[in-house]
Amino acid sequence: MKSLLFRPVPEQITRLSLAFALLASGVFLVRAHAIPQTWLDREYHVKSTLEREANRPRRFAGAQACTECHEDQVKEKAEGNHRTLACETCHGAAGKHVEDPTETKLFAPRLRDYCVLCHAYDPSRPTGFPQINPALHNPLKPCIECHKPHAPVPPETPKECAACHGEIERTKAVSSHAALACTACHDAPDAHKVTPRLVRPTKPQNREFCGKCHGPKSEEKKAPRVDLAAHGERYLCWQCHYPHLPEGK
């Protein structure tokens, strides 16, 4: 048994071990030299990735960069309703412009189609966010004619009811009630113009309101007369006659 290690090595063992040694050294050489270091060294690979990611080009300059030259606009914006917007939200990525302000100019949206990206009505938008229906709200007129983009405020509150209630106004205009002002029947407080849903105008409540003009004792010469006591006494007038377009001229 003891002599096993000291016997002459059989030839096939020598050849096999030679082949094995060649294979092993080949593997070792390939790993050490042919395969790039990035494939093997984890630390190197993490570090090179962090460096590559950190050194990617930056297209957006950041809000601070704009304040260095455009003080007035930044100040105006900071006090207006657009104070939460970055300059680059509307003007686009400013990285190149900051590097060379004369060579690269920024885009300034002047048309309707840009503002409606945020301000078109959408049922998913949070309640209270200012929204308009672009098809109805002064169609084809650029937004910046009335609203300053850096400090937008709602333009002066319209005095006439038709600004919002256009459909009713147009209907009434061709009716026999055309001569009546809206306020003849509706009492609209000023606050209704500011918070239209919280403060609502009044509506006529009873038959006697219509009877002021249409009753037998009315002083209106042209208004058709009815006997309130005999004419549809179980109903309110507007259950049959639409007040904004009453039938008959």
Next chain:
Amino acid sequence: MQRRGFLAGLAAFLAPILGLPFRRARADGPPEQAGGAPPHAAGKPAGKPRRFGMAIQVDRCIGCTRCMDACKAENNVPKEPFFFRTWVEQYTIKTDGELVVRSLKTGNGKPSESVPEREIMRSFFVPKLCNQCDHPPCVQVCPVGATFRSPEGVVLVDEERCIGCRYCIQACPYGARYLHPDTKTADKCTFCYHRTTRDLLPACVEVCPTSARIFGDLDNVASPLTRFKRMKKIHTLKPDLNTEPKVLYSDLDGVVR
């Protein structure tokens, strides 16, 4: 005795061959724990790395898709509408209880066509992006270790090492990864690593008009992000998966998946 001697000789013979190539592999440990080295931090003193996180105030999002456009411009994301690092989903709960979810397209300011308004019970937008999980499933499945967590907790992809096998894209429960058609490697949100390591905000946070997104260091004592964490009821997406996301949501509806 002879057998022991033989084995010892064999071990001595094989050690340089087998030992050398595998020594490094053993020293590595799992990918997640390899962030001990000081970070590459330009302009920041060495020390404890920051832990980046993002907060999203769902009730502020107006679905204007500025974030999606900015992300594409900043990060070379292909212009095609189906490649995104961040995206906005429109959730609509109908009056009959049905849920309709659709992803917004960039440059889309139109009202939703999918559901007639009188059928809507509640509708809102949910911005989404990579959650930069503390236990990221995508990192676990990568067969070549090309994706890992940076010292700041941001999950990054080594595009030189990635073989484009798409395992991570399948594994991500949030659908935050895609295969970049040019490099043919996995691509994902990096929290704008090239900006945030230089104290700039990520592009999507920078352009958000309603401040629906808040970015910062989760470990910071006083910042808009930590204030958000204190004052709001925090939700994360798919918390049951224990991925520990670092994108936090407030006012999140229960139907959001």
